[in-house]
Amino acid sequence: MMLPSVLQRRAIDHQPVLAEEVRRLLAVRPGETVVDCTFGAGGHAKLLAADLNGRGRYIAIDRDPSVRPYFESFKRRYGSLQTRLLRGEFSLVLEQLATNGVEADAILLDLGVSSMQLDHPERGFSYATDVPLDMRMDRSAELTAADLVNEASERDLTDIFKRYGEERYARQIARMIGRRRPLNSSFELVDAVKAAIPAPARFGDGHPAKRVFQALRIAVNDELGALERALPAALEALRPGGRLAVISFHSLEDRIVKTFMRDGERGCTCPPDFPICVCGNEPLLRAVSRRPLRPSDDEVAQNPRATSAKLRVAVKA
Ligand SMILES: C[S@@+](CC[C@H](N)C(=O)[O-])C[C@H]1O[C@@H](n2cnc3c(N)ncnc32)[C@H](O)[C@@H]1O
Numbered sequence: 001m002m003l004p005s006v007l008q009r010r011a012i013d014h015q016p017v018l019a020e021e022v023r024r025l026l027a028v029r030p031g032e033t034v035v036d037c038t039f040g041a042g043g044h045a046k047l048l049a050a051d052l053n054g055r056g057r058y059i060a061i062d063r064d065p066s067v068r069p070y071f072e073s074f075k076r077r078y079g080s081l082q083t084r085l086l087r088g089e090f091s092l093v094l095e096q097l098a099t100n101g102v103e104a105d106a107i108l109l110d111l112g113v114s115s116m117q118l119d120h121p122e123r124g125f126s127y128a129t130d131v132p133l134d135m136r137m138d139r140s141a142e143l144t145a146a147d148l149v150n151e152a153s154e155r156d157l158t159d160i161f162k163r164y165g166e167e168r169y170a171r172q173i174a175r176m177i178g179r180r181r182p183l184n185s186s187f188e189l190v191d192a193v194k195a196a197i198p199a200p201a202r203f204g205d206g207h208p209a210k211r212v213f214q215a216l217r218i219a220v221n222d223e224l225g226a227l228e229r230a231l232p233a234a235l236e237a238l239r240p241g242g243r244l245a246v247i248s249f250h251s252l253e254d255r256i257v258k259t260f261m262r263d264g265e266r267g268c269t270c271p272p273d274f275p276i277c278v279c280g281n282e283p284l285l286r287a288v289s290r291r292p293l294r295p296s297d298d299e300v301a302q303n304p305r306a307t308s309a310k311l312r313v314a315v316k317a
Contacts, residue, residue, distance in 0.1 A: 015115075015303040016043030017247055018311045021293050022108060023047050025313040026243050032105035033057040035097065035237065037090035037230065039067050040114035042074040048108070049078045057082040059102070061093045063138040064117065089138075091229035094237050103239035109230065110247045113137065113217070115305060125217060127209045130187040135213075135220045145216045146184055154178045164224070164252065165215030172196040173212060189213075214250070224252060231260040235284060238316040244285070245313045254292065254310045261287045261314050288313040 016022075022044055028034055028051040036045050039060035049058050058081050060071055071085040086093045090109065097104070117137065118125050124134030124145060133145040152160070154174040161170035176196035183189050193209040194202055202208045218224060234244050248254040263269075267283035292310035299306050 015305075016047065017110065017303065017306045017309045018293060018295055018299070019044060019047055021311055022110075022245050022247070023051065025288055025293075025311075026106040026108065026245050028052060028056075028106050030055040033059065033102065035059045035061065035094070035102075035104045035107045035234075037061045037094065037108060037234070038110045038114075039071060039085065040110065041067070041116050042070045044108055044110060045074055046077070048106070049074070049081060052078075052081055054078075054080040059083075059097070059104075060085045061090050062087065063089050064114075065138070065140075066116075070116075089226055091226050091233050094230055094233035098233060098236040102237055104237050104242055105239060106243045106245070107234045107238060108245050108247075109227075109234070111223070111227065111253055112249045124186060125213070127186055127190050127207055127213050130185050132185055133183070133189060133216075135217045137221050141221075143220055145220050148216060148219060149177060149189060150182045150184075160219045161212055161215045163215070164218040165211035166251075167211040167215065169197045169201065186213075218252075224256060227253060227256050231257065235264070235316055240316055242316045243313060244316070245311060247309055247311050248292075249308050249310075254312070257312050258292075261285065261312055264314065283317050285314040285316050288315065 026034075026048065028048050030053040032052065033056060034048050034052065036048065036058065039045060039062040042060075045058065045060060052058065058078065060074070060083065062085070065087055068085065071083075075083045094107075113125055117123055121129035121131050124131050133149055135145040136143070148157070148160070154177070157174035157177060158170045161167040161173055167173065173193050173196040176192045177183060177189070180188070180192050183192060189212070190209045193212050197208060231246075238244060246257045248257055264285040265283050265287055267281045268277045269279050269281055270277050292312050295306040295309055
């Protein structure tokens with residue numbers, strides 16, 4: 001199947017974030033098994049598959065069925081590899097892979113939405129176009145952003161905007177939404193946000209609805225819950241010595257990854273005031289570096305989506 005020309009253009013336009021760093025630290029070798037939990041447009045996949053050099057297995061996962069044409073094109077290009085696309089939420093698929101005895105050599109999670117999802121205004125991820133409030137990565141999932149905005153209590157909305165958007169005016173915005181609902185389109189939501197916040201706040205630090213949209217997207221797709229479940233499942237699906245790379249795009253995600261890697265390195269779960277270890281737990285992994293890797297100024301200039309990216313890599317013990 002040929003990729004429709006609009007998709008071909010987008011696939012070429014898509015720039016994988018921190019690509020050289022991922023490639024260097026995952027250090028994929030011919031014959032290995034790679035699990036790419038966030039296949040998207042296959043940007044990282046092309047680089048990692050090239051390192052397999054015609055021998056090995058590439059298991060792609062994505063919850064968004066619209067990645068299929070990108071995968072078909074990838075499969076044609078790397079025909080000598082064993083390739084599979086598993087559609088679903090990555091934490092569940094990783095658990096299934098581990099249960100089925102798959103021993104991966106390298107696992108990649110490149111979190112968040114893809115440029116391809118953002119580029120389709122009808123998916124409702126962007127505040128820049130007036131479309132129905134949707135934001136589902138998997139459009140067969142039940143919960144949409146409109147459901148949350150119109151049905152969640154003001155208290156729950158406040159909590160979502162605070163926790164997932166770190167929004168200073170969370171309570172005021174939730175109250176304004178409560179007063180104006182039903183809100184069905186992105187511009188109706190943007191107007192409610194603008195009406196709720198003080199005038200000076202409308203002009204600083206990017207678009208005034210940026211944090212509210214981010215928060216709703218995280219909640220609709222349970223992004224943090226999925227990440228929390230995926231990290232132990234990924235470790236389970238790796239062979240000893242296998243590498244795990246995670247690219248995050250905001251502090252909430254990075255905190256989860258950092259804590260997981262720090263706890264995994266420590267192994268011991270005894271309370272800090274115990275004089276000796278009684279749990280006997282061994283370290284589960286070794287973090288490749290204490291600090292996350294950040295994109296270079298050049299990468300950010302070429303690909304602004306990389307601005308907030310952080311890469312953490314660990315090796316399974
Ligand atoms: C940032 S993009 C990946 C881009 C890809 N690395 C590339 O270079 O083309 C993230 C992708 O992961 C998918 N995704 C996000 N969270 C997911 C989850 N919990 N389970 C499965 N797929 C997920 C999204 O649908 C999206 O296609």
